[in-house]
Amino acid sequence: MPLICECSxxxxxxxxxxxxxxxxxxxxxxxxxxxxxxxxxGRVVRCDDGYWLHEAA
Ligand SMILES: [Zn+2]
Known part of the structure; x- marks a missing residue:
């Protein structure tokens, strides 16, 4: 599913x-x-193909 990037x-x-x-x-x-x-x-907790997952530091 498409979603808008949630970066800063x-x-x-x-x-x-x-x-x-x-x-x-x-x-x-x-x-x-x-x-x-x-x-x-935030810090990156997963780098996957197509998306990164960030967690609040
Ligand atoms: Zn972005």
Whole structure:
């Protein structure tokens, strides 16, 4: 499913494609962004093909 990148760049409108199961599991843990996008005060906990998962530090 497509969702808008949740990085800290308010101008970012990149679409991240994740499957529904990934979304359900990962979304509980943190923010999903496009690869190499940054979340302020967050740390990357997973670099996957097509998305990165960030967790509040
Ligand atoms: Zn972004």
């Amino acid at each position: 760049d308010s101008r970012c409108a990149e679409i991240v494609l994740v499957d529904l199961d990934t979304y359900r599991v990962e979304r509980r843990h943190g923010l999903l962004t496009a690869p190499e996008h940054v979340v302020e005060r």
